[in-house]
Amino acid sequence: MPQFLAEPIARLIDEFGKLPGIGPKTAQRLTFFLLRQPAGEALALADAIAEVKEKIIFCGRCFNLSATDPCHICASESRDRTRLCVVEEPLDILVLEKTGIYKGLYHVLHGSFSPMEGILEDDLKIAELVERVKQGGVDEVIVATNATVEGEATANLVRVRLRPFGIRITRLAQGLPIGSDLEYADDYTLSRALEGRREY
Numbered sequence: 001m002p003q004f005l006a007e008p009i010a011r012l013i014d015e016f017g018k019l020p021g022i023g024p025k026t027a028q029r030l031t032f033f034l035l036r037q038p039a040g041e042a043l044a045l046a047d048a049i050a051e052v053k054e055k056i057i058f059c060g061r062c063f064n065l066s067a068t069d070p071c072h073i074c075a076s077e078s079r080d081r082t083r084l085c086v087v088e089e090p091l092d093i094l095v096l097e098k099t100g101i102y103k104g105l106y107h108v109l110h111g112s113f114s115p116m117e118g119i120l121e122d123d124l125k126i127a128e129l130v131e132r133v134k135q136g137g138v139d140e141v142i143v144a145t146n147a148t149v150e151g152e153a154t155a156n157l158v159r160v161r162l163r164p165f166g167i168r169i170t171r172l173a174q175g176l177p178i179g180s181d182l183e184y185a186d187d188y189t190l191s192r193a194l195e196g197r198r199e200y
């Protein structure tokens with residue numbers, strides 16, 4: 001960072017620059033935007049960051065990010081408990097919930113199987129998924145991992161691990177562009193992919 005910048009400013013630019021999708025120019029723009037804001041508004045951002053880090057935990061059942069354990073989905077009486085939808089990231093739940101057509105429960109793996117990048121089975125919540133299925137009551141697991149190489153490898157691993165339980169395993173794929181992340185799919189495509197899920 002250039003030396004003519006006051007250290008606190010350089011520090012904030014540096015912090016913004018660590019965020020995904022934020023290049024050096026955007027980091028500078030965001031910093032100078034905040035410097036122009038009234039202190040209260042700028043601090044509201046700092047406060048919101050502090051609050052999520054303080055209050056957000058993992059749901060002990062589905063591993064979604066939540067302020068409560070169990071999360072509001074796991075705790076809901078109106079959800080179909082015979083279905084589990086397996087996703088890579090908590091953000092995927094948000095995307096699927098927006099379609100409004102899925103009424104079952106979820107299970108977040110927190111990543112995808114990618115030995116090349118050092119992400120192995122034990123790094124994912126697969127054993128926890130197997131445990132949930134083992135406890136009974138689940139008739140169908142919908143594997144909604146991304147339509148990427150890693151997402152496919154993850155789906156395959158989940159299938160192999162769940163096969164001994166003789167439940168229905170389906171894969172959400174139809175209509176999703178190959179190589180794409182779930183979070184970029186529009187509601188219509190995702191709804192069709194859910195309805196058209198196939199035996200896996």
Ligand SMILES: [Zn+2]
Nearest residue numbers: 059062071074
């Ligand atoms: Zn939950």
